[in-house]
Amino acid sequence: xxxxxxxxxxxxxxxxxxxxxxxxxxxxxxxxxxxxxxxxxxxxxxxxxxxxxxxxxxxxxxxxxxxxxxxxxxxxxxxxxxxxxxxxxxxxxxxxxxxxxxxxxxxxxxxxxxxxxxxxxxxxxxxxxxxxxxxxxxxxxxxxxxxxxxxxxxxxxxxxxx
Amino acid sequence: xxxxxxxxxxxxxxxxxxxxxxxxxxxxxxxxxxxxxxxxxxxxxxxxxxxxxxxxxxxxxxxxxxxxxxxxxxxxxxxxxxxxxxxxxxxxxxxxxxxxxxxxxxxxxxxxxxxxxxxxxxxxxxxxxxxxxxxxxxxxxxxxxxxxxxxxxxxxxxxxxxxxxxxxxxxxxxxxxxxxxxxxxxxxxxxxxxxxxxxxxxxxxxxxxxxxxxxxxxxxxxxxxxxxxxxxxxxxxxxxxxxxxxxxxxxxxxxxxxxxxxxxxxxxxxxxxxxxxxxxxxxxxxxxxxxxxxxxxxxxxxxxxxxxxxxxxxxxxxxxxxxxxxx
Numbered sequence: 001x002x003x004x005x006x007x008x009x010x011x012x013x014x015x016x017x018x019x020x021x022x023x024x025x026x027x028x029x030x031x032x033x034x035x036x037x038x039x040x041x042x043x044x045x046x047x048x049x050x051x052x053x054x055x056x057x058x059x060x061x062x063x064x065x066x067x068x069x070x071x072x073x074x075x076x077x078x079x080x081x082x083x084x085x086x087x088x089x090x091x092x093x094x095x096x097x098x099x100x101x102x103x104x105x106x107x108x109x110x111x112x113x114x115x116x117x118x119x120x121x122x123x124x125x126x127x128x129x130x131x132x133x134x135x136x137x138x139x140x141x142x143x144x145x146x147x148x149x150x151x152x153x154x155x156x157x158x159x160x161x162x
Numbered sequence: 163x164x165x166x167x168x169x170x171x172x173x174x175x176x177x178x179x180x181x182x183x184x185x186x187x188x189x190x191x192x193x194x195x196x197x198x199x200x201x202x203x204x205x206x207x208x209x210x211x212x213x214x215x216x217x218x219x220x221x222x223x224x225x226x227x228x229x230x231x232x233x234x235x236x237x238x239x240x241x242x243x244x245x246x247x248x249x250x251x252x253x254x255x256x257x258x259x260x261x262x263x264x265x266x267x268x269x270x271x272x273x274x275x276x277x278x279x280x281x282x283x284x285x286x287x288x289x290x291x292x293x294x295x296x297x298x299x300x301x302x303x304x305x306x307x308x309x310x311x312x313x314x315x316x317x318x319x320x321x322x323x324x325x326x327x328x329x330x331x332x333x334x335x336x337x338x339x340x341x342x343x344x345x346x347x348x349x350x351x352x353x354x355x356x357x358x359x360x361x362x363x364x365x366x367x368x369x370x371x372x373x374x375x376x377x378x379x380x381x382x383x384x385x386x387x388x389x390x391x392x393x394x395x396x397x398x399x400x401x402x403x404x405x406x407x408x409x410x411x412x413x414x415x416x417x418x419x420x421x422x423x424x425x426x427x428x429x430x431x432x433x434x435x436x437x438x439x440x441x442x443x444x445x446x447x448x449x450x451x452x453x454x455x456x457x458x459x460x461x462x463x464x465x466x467x468x469x470x471x472x473x474x475x476x477x478x479x480x481x482x483x484x485x486x487x488x489x
Contacts, residue, residue: 123351124351
């Protein structure tokens with residue numbers, strides 16, 4: 001393992017967290033990329049499932065502080081996504097760019113599913129529209145960001161394939 | 163890609179289960195404890211990030227404002243002002259300036275901070291708090307009318323309950339004072355959740371589609387005369403003693419960008435003649451139309467009947483009140 005790798009990962013996590021609170025509101029798009037999910041997945045593929053779950057809980061609780069009405073829903077979703085991603089990394093996180101995109105897409109979509117179900121705010125029809133239309137769009141954008149981060153962050157074989 | 167070898171899967175499962183239980187406990191916390199925890203996070207760990215977000219939101223609006231200003235300065239670009247989005251933003255900013263000038267004192271301008279962006283969120287964070295003198299139960303308004311009420315206040319931020327929130331209630335009345343009722347979120351699914359409903363209106367006080375509903379001033383939270391919405395239709399309810407009406411909100415949630423928070427003193431002093439121009443024009447137009455209708459009925463002049471909406475539409479257009487739907 002390259003000794004500088006943890007620092008590079010930490011750098012990209014900081015960049016993604018900052019992007020979530022600067023670039024995302026600055027763009028103000030209806031369909032938004034979730035930079036925090038990408039950051040969590042970066043942690044998840046490099047750490048044990050326990051560490052990923054704790055990171056998910058921390059990130060989720062932090063973002064839940066902005067929506068106190070649903071406090072805990074984001075933490076639950078992030079915990080499950082972090083743990084699941086770290087658990088499944090051997091199967092999914094290969095050097096294949098397309099599989100990485102699917103990995104990020106599935107992570108974001110799974111987050112939305114757990115979050116929306118846990119917050120219990122939307123009725124069945126609206127929930128369906130959100131999960132079938134808006135969430136996949138957002139997950140697609142998030143996957144694009146994730147691929148960009150993987151390419152730029154210097155995963156050599158990924159860069160070569162890109 | 164380097165990966166850490168799993169040494170003890172049971173340890174991972176135990177840690178993950180603990181995290182899940184912690185998240186579920188957060189979900190089940192009582193409101194006061196939950197608010198305290200969320201408030202502590204907002205004012206400590208999340209504070210720098212929220213400041214960044216506020217700057218980014220301001221930057222986005224400034225960029226839009228700059229675009230509008232450049233287009234105004236450039237006569238060639240005047241045609242671009244007809245673009246709906248820019249016109250709406252321009253009108254909103256002008257309206258906010260106009261509202262601030264009409265209020266004169268007792269308000270704090272604030273920026274709305276976007277949430278997670280997943281699904282509907284009936285609450286909103288705004289960029290002012292205790293340091294700016296914000297108190298719980300302060301009304302939050304825009305040039306179009308009432309948006310919500312401050313629920314929780316931190317040092318630099320406040321949480322606002324929007325009209326879509328299930329706990330939102332406001333005592334309201336028709337502009338002529340004939341009908342009083344309680345306005346709350348209509349709820350339901352689909353487009354229904356973007357409407358309000360006015361309950362408890364006496365049977366003898368009948369409202370018509372297009373009637374403007376304003377706050378009544380009863381209850382001591384909202385001053386009298388802030389537009390709440392426009393009557394769309396009467397709702398069929400099992401109530402035998404009162405009527406309920408579907409109300410189109412005066413402030414669409416999508417336009418909740420820049421807002422004003424009324425201070426307690428301003429709310430107590432009232433807001434006479436601040437929103438009165440739009441509401442008054444609407445009432446005047448109605449009286450004119452009613453008079454023309456009466457004359458037309460007496461004289462049997464069908465042309466007058468057909469053209470009776472013209473003065474109303476003109477008055478609405480001048481006052482900036484949206485036109486009524488239907489035939």
